[in-house]
Amino acid sequence: MNTTAPLIDPFARAISYLRVSVTDRCDFRCVYCMAENMTFLPKAELLSLEELDRLCSSFVNLGVKKLRITGGEPLVRRGIMTFFEAMGRHLETGALEELTLTTNGSQLSRFAQPLYDLGMRRINVSLDTLKDDKFAAITRWGRLPQVLAGIEAARAAGLRVKINVVALKGFNEDELFDIQSWCAQHDMDLTFIEVMPMGDLGNEDRLDQYWPLSDLRARLATRFTLTDLTERTGGPARYVRLEETGQKIGFITPLTHNFCESCNRVRLTCTGQLYMCLGQEDMADLRAPLRNSDDDALLQEAIRNAIARKPKGHDFDYSRQKVAGQMSRHMSHTGG
Template sequence: MQDTFGRHITYLRVSVTDRCDFRCFYCMSEEMQFLPRKDLLSIEELDQVCSTFIERGVRKIRLTGGEPLVRRGIMELIARLSEHKDSGLLDEITLTTNGSQLAKHAHEIKRLGVERINVSVDSLNPEKFAEITRRGNLNQVIEGLEAAKDAGLKVKINTVALKAFNEDELSDMLGWCGTHGFDMTMIETMPLGEIGGNRSDQYLPLTEVRARLEADWTLSPSDHTTGGPSKYMTVAETGQKVGFITPLSDHFCDSCNRMRLTCTGTLYMCLGQDSAVDLRAALRADATLGKLNAAIDQALHLKPKGHEFVIEPGNDGPALKRHMSVTGG
């Protein structure tokens, strides 16, 4: 699959649910209204859409949410997708999780074919962690990370850099990741959805973060890539990698190779644009999948050149009304 700018689409991010057991303050409001379960694609429909993308050239699928491990039937979906790995059509199934359910499920997802996961951890201070997540328990997540290590999963920690909140512990977190054999990716906050707060109070450019890290660590450019937007550095003291995702301070759109499928079957061609195609209607209207493939063709034509995120004084509201948990975190 190739869009009108010549970019090959090989990566599909799939939100299996908008529900989450956390309410991270940079991601969603505390009192969220989640979608009715009847509006969600069934596990069978998720498998059918993913399988169609795989047949058309997608080589990597990331399951996201919300929190994907709270979705009923998620293990069945992973098992079905793993059949494409066995056939050689799919290179990788990965998972992004908040870690709350990992202690229960780490060994099973590894057995079913997931080799690598991203776990969101924005603070190692239990009080700050509870404040960020509004209901999360850091010890529960740490137990999940231990289970993931024990299962043999490769772990990367995702951390959103938040001005005047966790910026003073990012260097220590990088050291903690090195001790445990985790890579780390730092991410700028993104203006998606109403969160009940001022986003300019949260935004911390990663150029500033990297400069501070280099005072404590020896960072050198790495040619490592996972097919995503992160630019990686190697940490000489630990041998692990640290990545930087900069949707605001340094756009990465020229190399974008992905699309995002929501749990309701809406396909977004760009995280930062509203243009979308309804795959659920196409899937349910034509059992031969002709309309589904036509809708995917339409999406390739509509995929924009890039996003237009801005956070600055006087322009600190959401760029888009939908929350990250709807699109797929």
């Protein structure tokens, strides 16, 4: 077997982007992501930081160029900076082109500068409202001033910040232009995400929360001239530029827009499960080959076998007023 050949799936897509959940734990309990009283995984099931290093390094050796670290909240994992520093060595050699992070922002005041110093240049911060009371309600445990201070620390450190906003009907519709204006004022990119049918949280009806981004985009167009951009990252976002402000706005519409044709990514959970598609239940267990052998040959073979099963696309659909393709796992399990 050629151990250096790049990862190519059955549809001739090169897999160059790995999203890695380093923990299922979080210091928030966002209503669309977690139940309030979550049962977290036993420590023994979680990959150690050393195992995460070995796994991610194997993917980098197989041609992955972009690594996005997610959670839960990745920055609440004890000792996580040792893992980031380990990945920083791949940035130094050029084997890894980008190391990024998706965070709720709560810990950025502590970690923004160290992250920049090891080579990170961009981060995504999840933030769905700029109002204290609504922020407390949707995150259950979060405090908005702490997050805003973290965002400011990230910008001061030199990190490029993109704000991710989940579009929630009846919750943040009235803040559309406030959030857009705030991001423009601070020179931050902005991406809106349609709520997805994942996990049974017991107290939230996803159909009631569903705010189509086609509607959100139409509202933006009442005040701004929107120019579609041809930019593609291999991911789900489609971008426009607001001509009046120069802002770049992204739209992630997993329910109303099929973005699978150019999918170049896979997702690794904190327990070593590799999901080849966010919208499918199929996964490959990489923890067993990782722990069963000190030699990476077994692990690389398992990775290649998994990529050979990557499907062409997924099937989320709200059109019949029921959720087809609904996933049974929480968003926090696969890292958002």
